[in-house]
Amino acid sequence: MAVSGLVMLGYLLVHMYGNLKFFQGRETFDSYLHDTLPHMFYPYLPEGGMLWIIRVLLLAAVVVHAYAAVTLWRRNRAAAGYVGGTRYHSKHNRTGIQRSYASFTMRWGGVVLLLFIIGHVAQMMPNWLSPGGASDSKYERTVNGFEIWWVVLLYTIGLLAVGFHLWHGFWSALTTLGQNYSPTRRDSTWTRIAIGISVLLTAGFLSVPFAIFFFGAGS
Amino acid sequence: MNITVRVWRQKNADDKGKMVTYGLEDVSEHMSFLEMLDVLNEQLTLSDDDPIAFDHDCREGICGACGVVINGIAHGPEVTTTCQLHMRSFEDGAVIDIEPWRAGAFPVVKDLVVDRSAFDRVIQAGGYISAPTGSAPDAHAVPVPKDDADHAFDAATCIGCGACVAACPNGSAMLFTAAKITHLGLLPQGQPERESRVIGMIEQHDHEGFGGCTNIGECTSACPKGIPLDTISQLNRDLLGALAHGKS
Amino acid sequence: MTSNVSEQFHATGADIHDTRAPSGPIERRWDDHKFNTLLVNPANRRKLSVIVVGTGLAGASAAATLGEAGYKVKSFCYQDSPRRAHSIAAQGGINAAKNYRNDGDSIYRLFYDTVKGGDFRARESNVYRLAQVSVNIIDQCVAQGVPFAREYGGLLDNRSFGGVQVSRTFYARGQTGQQLLIGAYQALERQIAAGTVEMNTRHEMLELIMVDDKARGVIVRDMVSGEIQTHTADAVVLATGGYGNVFFLSTNAMGCNVTATWRAHRKGAYFANPCYTQIHPTCIPVSGDYQSKLTLMSESLRNDGRIWVPKVGGDDRLPSDIPEDERDYYLERIYPAFGNLVPRDIASRAAKYQCDDGRGVGPGGLGVYLDFADAISRLGRAEVEAKYGNLFDMYAQITGENPYEQPMRIYPAVHYTMGGLWVDYDLQSNLTGLFVAGEANFSEHGANRLGASALMQGLADGYFVLPYTLANYLADGPYEKVDDDHPEVVAARQAVEDRIAKFLAINGNRTVDSFHKELGQIMWDYCGMERTEEGLTKAIGLIRDLKDEFWSNVKVAGVNEELNQTLERAGRVADFFELGELMCIDALNRRESCGGHFRAESQTEDGEALRNDDDFAYVSAWEFGDEPTLHKEPLDYEYVEMKSRSYK
Numbered sequence A: 001m002a003v004s005g006l007v008m009l010g011y012l013l014v015h016m017y018g019n020l021k022f023f024q025g026r027e028t029f030d031s032y033l034h035d036t037l038p039h040m041f042y043p044y045l046p047e048g049g050m051l052w053i054i055r056v057l058l059l060a061a062v063v064v065h066a067y068a069a070v071t072l073w074r075r076n077r078a079a080a081g082y083v084g085g086t087r088y089h090s091k092h093n094r095t096g097i098q099r100s101y102a103s104f105t106m107r108w109g110g111v112v113l114l115l116f117i118i119g120h121v122a123q124m125m126p127n128w129l130s131p132g133g134a135s136d137s138k139y140e141r142t143v144n145g146f147e148i149w150w151v152v153l154l155y156t157i158g159l160l161a162v163g164f165h166l167w168h169g170f171w172s173a174l175t176t177l178g179q180n181y182s183p184t185r186r187d188s189t190w191t192r193i194a195i196g197i198s199v200l201l202t203a204g205f206l207s208v209p210f211a212i213f214f215f216g217a218g219s
Numbered sequence B: 001m002n003i004t005v006r007v008w009r010q011k012n013a014d015d016k017g018k019m020v021t022y023g024l025e026d027v028s029e030h031m032s033f034l035e036m037l038d039v040l041n042e043q044l045t046l047s048d049d050d051p052i053a054f055d056h057d058c059r060e061g062i063c064g065a066c067g068v069v070i071n072g073i074a075h076g077p078e079v080t081t082t083c084q085l086h087m088r089s090f091e092d093g094a095v096i097d098i099e100p101w102r103a104g105a106f107p108v109v110k111d112l113v114v115d116r117s118a119f120d121r122v123i124q125a126g127g128y129i130s131a132p133t134g135s136a137p138d139a140h141a142v143p144v145p146k147d148d149a150d151h152a153f154d155a156a157t158c159i160g161c162g163a164c165v166a167a168c169p170n171g172s173a174m175l176f177t178a179a180k181i182t183h184l185g186l187l188p189q190g191q192p193e194r195e196s197r198v199i200g201m202i203e204q205h206d207h208e209g210f211g212g213c214t215n216i217g218e219c220t221s222a223c224p225k226g227i228p229l230d231t232i233s234q235l236n237r238d239l240l241g242a243l244a245h246g247k248s
Numbered sequence C: 001m002t003s004n005v006s007e008q009f010h011a012t013g014a015d016i017h018d019t020r021a022p023s024g025p026i027e028r029r030w031d032d033h034k035f036n037t038l039l040v041n042p043a044n045r046r047k048l049s050v051i052v053v054g055t056g057l058a059g060a061s062a063a064a065t066l067g068e069a070g071y072k073v074k075s076f077c078y079q080d081s082p083r084r085a086h087s088i089a090a091q092g093g094i095n096a097a098k099n100y101r102n103d104g105d106s107i108y109r110l111f112y113d114t115v116k117g118g119d120f121r122a123r124e125s126n127v128y129r130l131a132q133v134s135v136n137i138i139d140q141c142v143a144q145g146v147p148f149a150r151e152y153g154g155l156l157d158n159r160s161f162g163g164v165q166v167s168r169t170f171y172a173r174g175q176t177g178q179q180l181l182i183g184a185y186q187a188l189e190r191q192i193a194a195g196t197v198e199m200n201t202r203h204e205m206l207e208l209i210m211v212d213d214k215a216r217g218v219i220v221r222d223m224v225s226g227e228i229q230t231h232t233a234d235a236v237v238l239a240t241g242g243y244g245n246v247f248f249l250s251t252n253a254m255g256c257n258v259t260a261t262w263r264a265h266r267k268g269a270y271f272a273n274p275c276y277t278q279i280h281p282t283c284i285p286v287s288g289d290y291q292s293k294l295t296l297m298s299e300s301l302r303n304d305g306r307i308w309v310p311k312v313g314g315d316d317r318l319p320s321d322i323p324e325d326e327r328d329y330y331l332e333r334i335y336p337a338f339g340n341l342v343p344r345d346i347a348s349r350a351a352k353y354q355c356d357d358g359r360g361v362g363p364g365g366l367g368v369y370l371d372f373a374d375a376i377s378r379l380g381r382a383e384v385e386a387k388y389g390n391l392f393d394m395y396a397q398i399t400g401e402n403p404y405e406q407p408m409r410i411y412p413a414v415h416y417t418m419g420g421l422w423v424d425y426d427l428q429s430n431l432t433g434l435f436v437a438g439e440a441n442f443s444e445h446g447a448n449r450l451g452a453s454a455l456m457q458g459l460a461d462g463y464f465v466l467p468y469t470l471a472n473y474l475a476d477g478p479y480e481k482v483d484d485d486h487p488e489v490v491a492a493r494q495a496v497e498d499r500i501a502k503f504l505a506i507n508g509n510r511t512v513d514s515f516h517k518e519l520g521q522i523m524w525d526y527c528g529m530e531r532t533e534e535g536l537t538k539a540i541g542l543i544r545d546l547k548d549e550f551w552s553n554v555k556v557a558g559v560n561e562e563l564n565q566t567l568e569r570a571g572r573v574a575d576f577f578e579l580g581e582l583m584c585i586d587a588l589n590r591r592e593s594c595g596g597h598f599r600a601e602s603q604t605e606d607g608e609a610l611r612n613d614d615d616f617a618y619v620s621a622w623e624f625g626d627e628p629t630l631h632k633e634p635l636d637y638e639y640v641e642m643k644s645r646s647y648k
Ligand SMILES: Cc1cc2nc3c(=O)[nH]c(=O)nc-3n(C[C@H](O)[C@H](O)[C@H](O)COP(=O)(O)OP(=O)(O)OC[C@H]3O[C@@H](n4cnc5c(N)ncnc54)[C@H](O)[C@@H]3O)c2cc1C
Pocket: C053, C054, C055, C056, C057, C058, C059, C076, C077, C078, C079, C082, C084, C085, C086, C087, C088, C089, C090, C091, C092, C093, C094, C176, C177, C203, C204, C205, C206, C239, C240, C241, C242, C251, C252, C253, C256, C257, C259, C260, C296, C415, C416, C437, C438, C439, C440, C451, C452, C453, C454, C455, C456, C458
């Protein structure tokens, strides 16, 4: 779980870096996506080789991650000893003593993420579903897409999901890997870094669609 | 002060159980929480009602027998055991919800009493140092750095009450298990069995039906002995180490 | 010797002598005895079974060690886990003659201090053995991973405890008992996993099974299902702790009881020195009639705290507002030499007198001040906090008062019972095959136990004494199998079932606790810190009446076939009535003051306890009957010269 999560996190960081090239204009963005990426390690790897490796890796990660998530989900629900739908009948302190909001959103947030990714990949990769009009230029496609309010809305939701998921997920992964040395969750450095990363990613990613939608960038 | 309590009543393991409301008048703020229940039980007995069953023994916060979920929080509003909680922590006229620990591995026996024998079985799976009686070398044969001894002691103060499990949204007993792993793992005497210990205890932990830890951190906040959360990371390190050495 | 009023309540039988106590030079006795005990071939041990009731330090260590040795062990406790036995509550520490401090301690000195501390009412041979094995206990516990306090050098730390001049007490912060018990518990769980010990939690022993004059098993009640079960074995060990709860309010856990040992007593086991009760001076006073137990605060507080009461009673000013010259630091006044550090019994009694004279403070005037104002101004708050922080917090937690600003209120409370089932040098009672360990036996502490010596005794009995002496007995086994339909077994079962049925049938209109509280009050008033002929005689009458009312008017709700905590308590209280009566008779008979037993008639003109070695240098072993029969075990001292103590 932790490892697959971190792999995906790693990808996201690179991915965001890529996306930010959007602001350097169509040429850079497209050439990055159409030439740089596909020719990574060329000629050692065939054209697009590296990409495919990444894709396979990512796909594996998502599958492993989702599988682990579902099993864990099942197991923990049984372990919590619910009686008639609820665990504790008291209406007080439903949010526990120190739980982060994010820690409540891991499961459904994850599901949202899954849907988002499917939709997103379908939009970005080939010329399949392309709200706002297809184009061979991914720059074009991106712009077209993000000029539509509901596309931006969906992305915003997706990215908030990412943010929350990592807010808890990043700290959690490191602790699972034995790296927490602080007596409580709240005052752990990892918790702070996790929040940092989440904000960075969400903001970084969102900058593109917002720039396009609100400031008409790229059109 | 006058208070109202809503208590989980359940005749036995098979009964469905429900919350029942009782009123109590002129409760002293100096009463301990369990003494409040004693008084209520005296009332119930005299009115031909069945007294509320709850576990308790030392009433000093050390045996780990007591423990109920009060207003949704294991052991109630103060960071202490239920027996060391006093009525002064509540307002006059308060309505107090009292429920048993909830966990798949802690089936309810009656009312507020649950079966925590799973903890003993987790200890059986490796929570000890094999030191046959009479075989011990002189106590000073192996000096132990004060820091290690002190940290081992901190982890060893776990009273096995189960509040960590009751507080954990996943019903995980990771803090309880980690406390023992840390206690024994920090001492030189605990080294030989360190890897088999963590593997054995985790296997038993999962086998008992405790949940997986997703690092929520509620356990530590509910723990009356303040067992620190990094014991769980310590456990994970030991576990990864053991697996790396091909143990399983 | 003039005839004794107590004789209207009991008969007197033949003297007893511990037939197994070895002779010869005291330091060789245990080794010689071990050498002479029979051994059991490891191959045969699996065929030999032992029942161990109790999982405290004594029971857990015994069960673990016997299981490890290969015997078939069945262990019982009334809690939901063996780890919760009352030993867990011990705070201060455990003694051992390691002399790591190089301060002149030795096995002989520990032996000497214990005999003297016990006011010359303990057996020399047993005490010497205790001091000898104390050394191995610490080694064993360290090997198990007990995290004793250590110094920066990594070696074990010691403190001095209970008015002795050497530092021989090993400790683990304020939780020594917990850490020792967890060690024994883990050793026990290890054997359970190995299949040598079968653990039965939430099982309460309600009867002893005697077959052909041998202890062969127990009748227990499964406290969850109510099932009455029969368990038989080749030998039975009782390690069921102390009976301080006869006073209702004590520092003991709520479940501590005399039932196991009392049932054995009714089956013929002698009950020795029941009246020896230790009362601890520094406990948190009662705050109201709902009070369910009393909490001990470590004696170490008396090192820096000053004890006082207002000179005139009923002074309801804030203590800090009461000027120096209107305070009476009575211990410092009466005992200039030892001041606030006089032994437990003296400090306790002095507090009682102050309160009896109406100078007590706090609710009901049952308390005296323990003041740290001077200590704080002398050492500074920081240092006081470092030394006593956890105790101050505990006090604040329970009382809601801040001891840094106002003095604490303290009052004595029943803490430990030196009496128990009579045992010989092998820890075997007068009933063949019935062994008794820990606080449950009448132990090595004589009339008064030194601080940090009970943990030592419990572990000594379980780890290092029983495994030898029990093996010696088992060597003649296995004994003829006893089946569940043996007349004795059937009778025992029947007795238990009838008794339970009786409790449930009475359906009167008083709760079990109300009876227990009233009994406790009687015991506290007449058989507590100070005992008189008149008071004790009166108490016996009161107890008998109350007992009769109990059996006709108690209300026990629910049924047997469920978890029924009222039924459990009813059984325990019923036995406390009978014990309480015997305690008073024993106290009445012992017309001397020694250790935990103070007879007002027997004191020096300045109020010091006055021992009477000519008439009472014996163990009182009581045989059960319509009227109990007293058997005396004479005590003679070859090594320690009998002296009377003075703390002036
Ligand atoms: C608050 C406090 C502090 C103390 N501090 C110290 C100290 O600092 N140093 C020191 O040396 N001593 C101390 N003592 C004394 C010491 O703790 C006890 O004397 C000692 O632990 C007794 O151990 P035990 O094994 O004999 O009995 P316990 O530990 O009391 O165990 C009794 C066992 O018997 C079982 N049992 C009882 N009745 C039945 C029954 N009918 N059926 C089935 N099972 C039964 C119980 O379940 C339990 O497992 C202290 C005592 C108290 C109360």
